[in-house]
Amino acid sequence: MGCQGSKLMPCCWDSQFKAAVLEAPDIENEENNEVDNVPAFREFTLEQLKNATSGFAVENIVSEHGEKAPNVVYRGKLENHRRIAVKRFNRMAWPDSRQFLEEARSVGQLRNNRLANLLGCCCEGDERLLVAEYMPNETLAKHLFHWETQPMKWAMRLRVVLYLAQALEYCTNKGRALYHDLNAYRVLFDEDGNPRLSTFGLMKNSRDGKSYSTNLAFTPPEYLRTGRVTPESVIYSFGTLLFDLLSGKHIPPSHALDLIRDRNLQMLTDSCLEGQFSDNDGTELVRLASRCLQYEPRERPNPKSLVAALTPLQKETEVPSHVLMGIPHSASFTPLSPVGQACSRGDLTAIHEILENLGYKDDEGVVNEVCVPLSSIFTFFFFSLTFNCNSSSLIATI
Template sequence: MGCRCSKLTACCWVSEQNGPIHEAPKVENEEKSEVDGLPTFREYTIEQLRIATSGFAVENIVSEHGEKAPNVVYKGKLENQSRIAVKRFNRSAWPDARQFLEEARSVGQLRNHRLANLLGCCCEGDERLLIAEFMPNETLAKHLFHWETQPMKWAMRLRVALYLAQALEYCTSKGRALYHDLNAYRVVFDDDGNPRLSCFGLMKNSRDGKSYSTNLAFTPPEYLRTGRVTSESVIYSFGTLLLDLLSGKHIPPSHALDLIRDRNIQMLTDSCLEGQFSNDEGTELVRLASRCLQYEPRERPNSKSLVAALIPLQKETEVPSHVLMGIPHGATAFSLSPLGEACVRMDMTAMHEILEKIGYKDDEGAATELSFQMWTNQMQETLNSKKKGDVAFRHKDFRAAVECYTQFIDVGTMVSPTVFARRSLSYLMNDMPLEALNDAVQAQVISPVWHIASYLQAASLFALGRENEAQIAVKEGSILEEKRNATS
């Protein structure tokens, strides 16, 4: 049984100080088809990212670090409904704006299905932010060291090792061989349960020049001597990850090498893996880890030879990663509430009944402001617009509801997520799905953890024919609703 852990990184990144991105040989078709849908790297405004993260809401934090690495990672959603991870650095982390932009643009040219790719950055005033693909299924550290339902299977551990080696090989082929502080928190899992290498480790913190924040016991020996990271140092860190995969624990390399020299492999192997692999397979992985952990950097293998060594070890290659990981996949993999089911089957009548039944109980704090300002003529007119909208909504006169709620919203004195939700559904009833989507997004900006806003986004996306994005929004709504029910 695993222990429960605190919030862990759901995304990460990568960089090299010297040299431009080099042209690489043409990438095979499989890779190209998997990354074609990604947008090119771009720069965002702080306001765009503020909206995407609901004002950098605490509820959207997926990881945060202390004084040694003062930055926070938020999950967010762009206007096109793409989910993102936003890493917001401490003001002093990147004092040189030009260096930050050059590094980010360079890393942003990488595109590979083994990376959590960098999509953009923001550099306004003292703000330094990176935007990457959002990976929803936690980190390797979570699944190896803090698992709750099942330990990671041997076949999946071998797959993680191979995919990670392929990510490093790709980065090397593009002239980005340096990865800073490679560890189990830098490996994240996508919607399909496939492991990806976070792109955050490619970006070196320019403030203190440090490449490692982990315990010195896990730091490459040459880094301790020179203070510089090399491509061979990355291979050493890969060796420590192989030890993590083999043992299910974060064992210092020196201790692991002592066990290997004493031929005490059983002490090194995770007891949860008993019966899942042969002695030959275990011995081969130990041999590979030992080669990566050689004291002399020149004696370590390169990423290309790591890939070649790991391919023959793969097992259960036809089984999807989410199955091996025991991760729910797709909207059918989790139970839905009546509202969630109504959303999936696009039952607008049922959704209307539910919204009407719950009233305005989700508008926390709204009533106080309204009652305080009721004495003004303008507020009285605004309240009348809302009341007329509510009557029209109740009687299913959705055109009138849109008009009245618009009058209430345009005054701007009072912000109500429920009014946006009601107007969103009214737009759907009037066959205006894009307007409905915009209102549902606005409702979630006001109330980031409100499940109804996610469900309305899903219904709007279904109406727009954007099936995959709609299924993701349904899943998000279900998760938020489950959390809400658990705490109420």
């Protein structure tokens, strides 16, 4: 990591602090990002979630501070093999069960592929739990601050902030503009390496709890004054994330702005990004982050403006996210063919009927009405798999 950072152009640094809110064109991204393969929101029993998480086993904890966290997140698997993330709130965090259910159901109506969608909840006795899609490829904090094999590429960092802005725009359009404690741990990566915003942050950690659990140096100034989170507070937190992605470090906003005023941009830029972006692109991202961190909430851009500003900056858009991230990628599973379904059940009668309907004959040239030789079954089975599978993997058809 001994390389020098890009030298961003120090133009218009002072003007950005007084700039008006961007007027964004009407960009429609909701239709492209809607999902139809996520089940409807439902209520789970506590027993179902205990079974899914092996009794809330410690080894299934995936939340940042482990079992010491006030609200612990577990990974689990339902009976239908769908993987889930389960957030178990501290006891009495939501004493009013009706209020908890209303909030959860409201968030559970959201369905978008920029979100780790909320699948359900559980409200039994003092227990309050949320169930969301499980994202297997860690958090933004892991890939940005604690990477092991390779630092995140510039093109991927730009994709992260665009997808995040699109998630916020979608939530705003659906009447859920408030997001509590937006930070790098709230951004998760799915099986394709695409970033998604956790829906857990669309609900408070408790009915009367704090909206921000991070260091006070990163909280919006109006929250420190009033204790209330507003849509503009979310944009402030988005600005801190922009500086996280630019620097590769979790820099307090006040320090980042001081570096900009002093034109000490080398300290602000991740040295691992040397040669990956132009001065103009770096300047634009710094300018946008600075606008998000305006002291006056009304001077910050809205999510639609963020999407409009970030879209033209995107690089390597044809490269899949998992390639940019350098993470393994599982082939997408396709539906089982009829013979595949029969074989998965071990249903020889169904396999025989399929072969007979296809006019399959034995070695003597006649249809065997009694049984089909086992070797023939496997021959046909593997032929069917090979014929039906896509180019990615034989197992995809199974």
